[in-house]
Amino acid sequence: MKKVTWExxxxxxxxxxxxxxxxxxNAPNISSDxxxxxxxRLEKRHGLAKRVxxxxxxxxxGEVDHPLAKLAAQRIFAICMGWEDCNDFGSLCDDPLYRLAxxxxxASQPTLSxxxxxxxxxxxxxxxxxxxxxxxxxxxxxxPERIVLDLDATxxxxxxQQQLEFFxxxxxxHCFLPLLVFGSCDGGPMDIIAAVLRPGNAHSGRRAGAxxxxxxxxxxxxxxxxQILVRADAGFAQPEFYIACxxxxxxxxxxxxxxxxxxxxxEPLMAQARAVRDQSQNPCRLFGEFAYSAQSWxxxxxxxxxxxEALEGKDNARFVVTNIERDPEALYRFYCLRxxxxxxxxxxKLDMASGRTSCTSFAANAFRLMLHAFAFTLLNLVRxxxxxxxxxxxxxxxxxxxxxxxxxxxxxSTRRFLVRLPRGHPYAYVILRxxxx
Numbered sequence: 303m304k305k306v307t308w309e310x311x312x313x314x315x316x317x318x319x320x321x322x323x324x325x326x327x328n329a330p331n332i333s334s335d336x337x338x339x340x341x342x343r344l345e346k347r348h349g350l351a352k353r354v355x356x357x358x359x360x361x362x363x364g365e366v367d368h369p370l371a372k373l374a375a376q377r378i379f380a381i382c383m384g385w386e387d388c389n390d391f392g393s394l395c396d397d398p399l400y401r402l403a404x405x406x407x408x409a410s411q412p413t414l415s416x417x418x419x420x421x422x423x424x425x426x427x428x429x430x431x432x433x434x435x436x437x438x439x440x441x442x443x444x445x446p447e448r449i450v451l452d453l454d455a456t457x458x459x460x461x462x463q464q465q466l467e468f469f470x471x472x473x474x475x476h477c478f479l480p481l482l483v484f485g486s487c488d489g490g491p492m493d494i495i496a497a498v499l500r501p502g503n504a505h506s507g508r509r510a511g512a513x514x515x516x517x518x519x520x521x522x523x524x525x526x527x528x529q530i531l532v533r534a535d536a537g538f539a540q541p542e543f544y545i546a547c548x549x550x551x552x553x554x555x556x557x558x559x560x561x562x563x564x565x566x567x568x569e570p571l572m573a574q575a576r577a578v579r580d581q582s583q584n585p586c587r588l589f590g591e592f593a594y595s596a597q598s599w600x601x602x603x604x605x606x607x608x609x610x611e612a613l614e615g616k617d618n619a620r621f622v623v624t625n626i627e628r629d630p631e632a633l634y635r636f637y638c639l640r641x642x643x644x645x646x647x648x649x650x651k652l653d654m655a656s657g658r659t660s661c662t663s664f665a666a667n668a669f670r671l672m673l674h675a676f677a678f679t680l681l682n683l684v685r686x687x688x689x690x691x692x693x694x695x696x697x698x699x700x701x702x703x704x705x706x707x708x709x710x711x712x713x714x715s716t717r718r719f720l721v722r723l724p725r726g727h728p729y730a731y732v733i734l735r736x737x738x739x
Contacts, residue, residue: 329595331713333399335383336723337706339340340733342379342403344683348436350676351375357428361420368409374673376400376408381677386655386700388414398712402719409668418661421669429672430496434517436679437485437495438524445525446487451495451517452643453534455506458499458657458671468502477502477658480671481510482650483517484643484667492646493682494576498519499668501658506537518550520590529553531626533640539623540596548625555637558606567592568608568619574610587611594623607633645697654678691732696713705729 345351355370368376380386385394388411394400400408409417458478460467469476483496496517500508521530532547532554539558547554558564571590578586581588587609594606604623607630611618622637650656656674659667681698684705688694693701694730708727713720723730 304529322379325581331398331711333397333710333712334398335399335708336708336710336721337702337733338379338383338403339721340684340687340706341382344687345375345378345680345728346614348439348680348683350378350436350680351431353436354378354429354673354676357425357432358421359425361416367406368413372404372406373409373414374676376404377414377417377673378677378680379403379427381654381674382681382702383706386654386658386674388418399710399721401733402712402721418669418673419663419666421665425670426665426672430498431520431668433497433672433675433679434495434520436676437493438520439489440493442524446528448488448529448531449521449525450486450531450533451483451514452485452492452642452739453481453510453514453532453538454643454647455479455537456647456650457502458651458659460502460659464659464662464667466501470502478667479504479506479508480642481508481513482647483513483519484646490663491682491685492643494646494650494678496677497656497671499664499671501664506535506734507543508595509532510534510538511542514543514546514552515550516718518552520546522550525660531555533637533643535640536581541596541600541635544604544623544625549618553624553626555622555626555633557621557637558621560619560621564594564606564608564621567606568610570622571608571610572612572617572619575610576617579612579614585611585613589634591630609634649698650674650678653697653702688732691729693729693732705732 329417351371351374356376358370360366360370379400380390380394391411391414395408396411414529414638457470457473457475458477458480467476467478470479477501479500481496481498481500482494484492485495486492496513498509498513514687518530521528530552532552534543534556536557536559539556543556544554571588575586575588589607589609591605591607593603595601595603605625607622607624609620622634624633624634654674654677656671659670661667661670678698681701685696685698685701688701693705696704708723711722713722723733
């Protein structure tokens, strides 16, 4: 390897007593991803790569150097470590830790590209069910009393001529519109249980009822005694979505956009809130409810709870459709907890780079989104192992930076591989300790 040398005057003056500073990029068997083996252990325990490969059809004939499970693991590991592009393996092929974690030399970029472009609609459906199954198996030994499902749509900007990318006026860009579903058990952390790529011109609630039915039926089968609740914003305020929840016996809170009829029904309580605000010179928030039937509901009345909030100089009324018989204020506060799903979406988009849907075909981009969802799941499993540490509440990107992205020296002998971490790594004990339950 070519020797690279820099002369740095400030270093010579302050630290080296005039000696020249040399930097050489030729150290043998060093990886920048020292925490990769933590991912490897957790992936094997939960069998994520095998789950992915079980949904796919191998397009190759004869003997192959890279089984589908290995290709899936390679992509999932790389996404977790911040290498979300297949092109990154132009250099990562020589990383000794990836060779160690995968059992052999990583596949090349062309092989990975063929892998991503080999997936069809049937495989994508099966992948969606396997992602849900990971969540089910994690909690099957200790069935929860309550599962909350949070549905949300987000934009995935496109920068090219990808199939089914369209201009979306709400987000003011050319994009795809993925539907993401997160589930939490008994108030615990959120896990991703569905990630469905949709065309950029889709409505937020497109296919949401059908996807919810698929998820809820499996959850009710696995946890027949568990209460299942659904939360969603106004983009899902459609009769089909309410009907899907009601047919499945799910309890739901779904925001609904304000209109003249809703505003008129809320006006008496809104007037009280304004009077209290004017008297106290402080914002006032009151809660109420009424029965309401939109024209598209075919004369079926549903319960609407609402917040009548009088702020300085303006009114702020918010409405939520629900079939839950609880106090309006407590129910509205429960609905507002869906804001935590926004943080999980940020992790998907910013930390997991789930917007890297740059393949030409829609199916390949949908598969990429699924790979990012499985990578999110793997890092979420790492976060679960950090309970009781300073990293337990960190975002996934911070866990990657502080725990996993650490230099490691790999020494190989006839009897073993020795992975040496820096003595000063503050979280080395997390990497070294046995996995929890």
